[in-house]
Amino acid sequence: MQTVSKSKTPRWALRDVLLLAFVAVFIGFIFWVLGPIYNLLSAALTPLGLAPFANELLIGGWMMAAPLASILIRQAGAGLLGEFFAAAVEMLLGGQWGVATLLSGLVQGIGSEAGFAILGYKHWGWRGIFASAITGTLVTFVWSALRDGYASYHIGMLIALFITRFVSILFFGGVLVVAIQKLIEKSGVLHHG
Amino acid sequence: MNPLIKFITVMVIALELTFIKSVTVNLVVIGVSALLYLFLHLHWKQWLWLILLPLLPGLGSWFSLMYFGTGNHVHMAWVMLTRVFAYLWLGGLFTLKLTEEREVFLATLEQKAKLSSTFVYALVGVLNFMPAVNQQIKTIRIASQMRGQTLHIWQAQLYFKAILSAIRWSQNLAEGMVSHGFTEGAPRTYLNVITINKRDWVLLAIILIAFQLLLFPNWY
Numbered sequence: 001m002q003t004v005s006k007s008k009t010p011r012w013a014l015r016d017v018l019l020l021a022f023v024a025v026f027i028g029f030i031f032w033v034l035g036p037i038y039n040l041l042s043a044a045l046t047p048l049g050l051a052p053f054a055n056e057l058l059i060g061g062w063m064m065a066a067p068l069a070s071i072l073i074r075q076a077g078a079g080l081l082g083e084f085f086a087a088a089v090e091m092l093l094g095g096q097w098g099v100a101t102l103l104s105g106l107v108q109g110i111g112s113e114a115g116f117a118i119l120g121y122k123h124w125g126w127r128g129i130f131a132s133a134i135t136g137t138l139v140t141f142v143w144s145a146l147r148d149g150y151a152s153y154h155i156g157m158l159i160a161l162f163i164t165r166f167v168s169i170l171f172f173g174g175v176l177v178v179a180i181q182k183l184i185e186k187s188g189v190l191h192h193g
Numbered sequence: 194m195n196p197l198i199k200f201i202t203v204m205v206i207a208l209e210l211t212f213i214k215s216v217t218v219n220l221v222v223i224g225v226s227a228l229l230y231l232f233l234h235l236h237w238k239q240w241l242w243l244i245l246l247p248l249l250p251g252l253g254s255w256f257s258l259m260y261f262g263t264g265n266h267v268h269m270a271w272v273m274l275t276r277v278f279a280y281l282w283l284g285g286l287f288t289l290k291l292t293e294e295r296e297v298f299l300a301t302l303e304q305k306a307k308l309s310s311t312f313v314y315a316l317v318g319v320l321n322f323m324p325a326v327n328q329q330i331k332t333i334r335i336a337s338q339m340r341g342q343t344l345h346i347w348q349a350q351l352y353f354k355a356i357l358s359a360i361r362w363s364q365n366l367a368e369g370m371v372s373h374g375f376t377e378g379a380p381r382t383y384l385n386v387i388t389i390n391k392r393d394w395v396l397l398a399i400i401l402i403a404f405q406l407l408l409f410p411n412w413y
Contacts, residue, residue, distance in 0.1 A: 051253025
């Protein structure tokens with residue numbers, strides 16, 4: 001059993017930082033196997049002009065580190081830091097997106113963190129998790145509008161992309177995280193004291 | 194050039210590229226990066242990597258914007274195709290040399306950017322654990338397969354077991370670090386003291402100013 005330190009000050013204890021980092025890396029590795037699938041999927045969709053959907057379908061998985069870090073550490077900034085850690089590790093290992101990973105990680109972290117922040121960092125259960133899924137979708141979609149040229153799509157395409165992304169984040173960053181939290185609570189491995 | 198300075202340069206330009214809708218500016222970034230790569234003497238495999246990697250996401254955006262775009266979408270399609278290349282070629286200037294420069298980069302972050310040593314050493318520690326993490330995920334999957342249960346990526350069990358490992362390992366590593374004399378927040382001395390040359394700062398300023406000047410004309 002691990003006790004997560006409950007400090008009101010934003011000072012980060014070594015074991016919390018390490019837990020955050022390890023969770024980020026484990027999630028990163030689970031989704032790393034998705035890389036080739038993503039490439040295949042987007043290659044298949046490219047001639048149809050539907051390649052962005054590959055990204056939309058899988059984005060929830062890439063963003064999972066943030067809500068998981070939040071519910072485990074229960075501290076302001078945990079989600080942002082978790083996602084940023086995951087991106088930093090991926091970059092330092094020479095992942096295929098390099099420096100761009102760090103920017104996306106930052107945006108995704110902010111998006112997910114915002115949900116918990118809006119609720120005043122009081123709800124770490126399903127309420128906070130779903131709020132973070134919603135803000136995560138909104139923030140990353142604005143970022144995509146700028147970076148990936150989404151602003152130039154037809155409104156129909158835009159709506160389809162948005163819905164796909166929302167469903168993906170809702171599943172991986174919402175439903176799945178709630179299920180994981182239930183398992184953690186049942187097992188009693190974490191103690192917030 | 195110090196890797197942190199290089200990193201700042203690359204990040205600032207990458208961030209600006211996100212907001213700039215210009216094929217010409219993207220092409221200039223690609224061209225300058227290519228020129229720098231010539232001096233870096235890349236292996237042919239790295240060249241191949243640089244050319245093939247952006248092709249898929251670049252063409253992906255290009256096709257979608259051509260089919261489903263609205264307004265000035267043909268221009269935007271070319272912007273996206275060149276932007277993906279510019280992004281990755283620019284980023285490659287930092288990442289391709291990272292294997293040799295990673296330690297200096299992290300040391301600079303700690304000594305010059307005053308990043309808390311807790312974060313720097315947590316990052317160093319976790320990076321060293323990467324092969325073990327990979328192995329552990331395989332072990333988790335195989336162990337459950339032996340019980341006739343396949344853990345899929347959409348199942349909470351898989352993540353739960355991974356988190357259990359993360360909890361145990363982070364505890365062990367924290368204890369290991371403390372028992373090796375790591376004290377949180379304590380002042381440290383450094384074996385390798387990092388200095389950033391004045392030349393690096395001047396270079397950073399010149400590159401960024403030149404890039405801003407490039408943005409003035411109304412390029413395609």
